[in-house]
Amino acid sequence: MNRLLQKMVRIFHLQKFKNRILAALIVLSILPILLLGFISYNLANQALVKNHIENNQSRLKTTSETSDVIFRNIINTQRLILSDQTLRQELIQSGSSRSNDQDIIGWQTYAILQRILSNYLVDQRYIDSVCVLDNAFRSVCYGRSNLIDSYQNNPRRISQTLWYQKSLEAKGKEIFIDYNVLENKPDTFSSVKLLLNPEQFSREPIGLLVVNIKKSLFSNMLDERESEGMIILDSSDGVVKTVYDSRPDSDPMYTIDSLSFVLQELEKKGYITSHYTNQTTGWTYLSxxxxxxxxxxSVQIRTATFAIAILITLLVLILSVFLSSKITSPIRQIKNMMMDWSKGTGTTTASDKDELELIGGTFKQITTENRSLNEQLIRSQLKGKEAELRALQAQINPHFLYNTLDSIYWMAMIDKNEQISKMTVALSESFKISLNHGKETIPLSKELEHIKHYVTIQNIRFSNRFQYIQDVEEQLLDKMILKLILQPMIENAITHGLERKVGKGTVKLIGRLESETMIFIVEDDGIGIEDLAVTEMGYGLQNIRERLLLYYGPESSFEINSVVNQGTIVEIRLPKDKEGS
Incomplete structure (x- = not known):
């Protein structure tokens, strides 16, 4: 082994100190660069997969909650149909009839069904058809023919189907089936409800209600990219079946294996998967x-990384040759001085220039690294500010509030209370604008819409005591601003200025664009503020000040002026060049 090493040393002329320094510089410089490029590429891939899964998990949750709202609207439609006493009587009479006489459900039942659905205010664009069947499985359909394609020769075969048995087991609860139970229509699926007589203690079945739903509701909800696919699976019967698949040319899944096995098979085929379970249907939403x-x-990043590494390697080779000569030069000078001294020449001409250049080069390297560290520190501070901004804008669980508002709306519909319905719709729309899909900025027009919904709610509460005047230049309407900045000002004006005032009050919003600055003024004729300093220290105003400072920086301003028993004026200035960033 030692002989082999010595032979290699002789072949590459490493006996010379200069060549040894050159070899050491090459090994110590090139290998770390290549290793760093390899590690950086793999870490970037891991981070890319992690971010993709986290983002898709959040997107799947939002999609599921959005579809839950639609499913609940369909469930409420079914319950509204069952609540109609005339329709129930039609079903009871038709179910007890054994002949084709006039007691069988027909055009009168269709008219009742049409009236109920026409008066129903919730969006019905995803409902393909609605069919009501009596206990003899005679049907009346809205949105399609009364003939049931799959059972028109023998409707009583419906009682032998799996989906009908599931509806019996549900005992009146709405169930969702992954296919259209009445006809071969692959772009729809069904929701089935066994209709029980609420007027009887025994709650005997009086019929069946089938709502066929368009699968386009899934594609319309998704912000699908060309390279991504969305699959919805139903594994409720111990069999994994495909409800919806956005991928083109994909075969439907139908397997007796578990859902976990399906996920493993997709991963073996080279898919990255994220999944979320829908609460209403129990279906699995799969990205x-x-x-x-x-x-x-990432491949392009890898190519660029290795190209840069090769370029750096070439530069390192050139620099290594140059530096090895510079490092060994003082040794050669000392060697020559020793040889001259031994010959009695007495020459002492030695240069200390290399040492100074080494110090200068080291100082430049320290300066470069210091600049890089400062840039990293600034980026870290910016990320901290962004995290703080998001913490200040933390929001409540939208799923819970949507369900609550939906329940309030339906209670108001049943009691025919238009004021509560109107207030609930205004609050729901206001809440949607506040959420804004998690974005920090919204168009000014959306913020103004939010204000109008809020004023509507307050005027319902206080019998139209407040007049809201809006004077905003049209060129500002499409400008992006930080959300929930102007609406809290209107809220403060009404809550602290106009509610305590005797009689009616007015609040006005003015919006102007001057040069590169957006100016917003909120003024009211309320009771004013006695202690302005204490008011400005309140949590709400402090929150707005901090958000303005974090997002717009010192170029923004927030001023309050108030006169007791005359009113209050709030002025907000925002830089125009920050909008939409």
Missing amino acids: VMKNEDLFRD
Whole structure:
């Protein structure tokens, strides 16, 4: 082994100190660069997969909650149909009839069904058809023919189907089936409800209600990219079946294996998956994406990384040759001085220039690294501010509030209380604008819409005591501003200025664009503020000040002026060049 090493040393002329320094510089410089490029590429891929899964998990949850709202609207439609006493009597009479006489459900039942659905205010664009069947499985349908394609020769075969048995087991609870139970229509699926007589203690069945739903509700909800796919699976019967698949040319899944096995098979085929379970249906919402599609941009990063590494390697080779000569030059000078001294020449011409250049080069390197560290520190501070901004804008669980508002709306509909219905719709729309899909900024027009919903709610509460005047330049309406900045000012004006005032009050919003600055003024004719300093220290105003400072910086301003028993004026100035960033 030692002989082999010595032979290699002789072949590469490493006996010379200069060549040894050159070899050491090459090994210590090139290998770490290549290793760093390899590690950086793998870490970037891991981070890319992690961010993709986290983002898709959040998107799937939002999609599921949005579809839950639609499913609940359909469930409420079914319950509204059952609540109609005339329709129940039609079903009871038709179910007890054994002949084709006039007691059988027909055009009168259709008219009742049409009236109920026409008066129902919730969006019905995803409902394909609605069919009511009596206990003899005679049907009346709204949105399609009364003939049931799959059972028109023998409707009583419906009682032998699995979906009908599931509706009996549900005992009046609404169930969702992954296919259209009445006809071969692959772009729809069904919701089935066994109709029980609420007027009887025994709650005997009086019929069946089938709502066929368009699968387009899924594609319309999703912000699908070309490289991503969305699959919805139903595994409620111990069999995994495909409800919806957005991928083109994909075969439907139908397997007796578990859902976990399906996920493993997709991963073996090169898919990255994220999944979420829908609360209403129990279906699994699955997001899939091919590895090569996710890493397509990463391959370009890898190519650029190795290209830079090769370029740096060439530069290191050149610099290594130059530096090895510079490092060994003082040794050669000392060697020559020793040889001259031994010959009695007495020459002492030695240069200390290399040492100074080494110190200068080290100082430049320290300066460069210090600049890089400062840039990293600034980026870390910016991320901290962004995290603080998001913490200040933390929001409540939208799923809970949507369900609550939906319940209030239906209670008001049943009691025919238009004021509560109107207030609930205004609050729901206001809440949707506040959420804004998690975005920090919204168009000014949306913020103004939010204000109008809030004023509507307050005027319902206080019998139209407040007049809201809006004077905003049209060129500002499409400008992006930080959300929930102007609405709290209107809220403060009404709550602290106009509610305590005797009689009616007015609050006015003025919006102007001057040069590069957006100016908003909120003024009221309320009771004013006695102690302005204490008011400005309140949590609400402090929150707005901090958000303005974090997002817009010192270029923004927030001023309050008030006169007791005359009113209050609030002025907000925002830089125009920050909008939409």
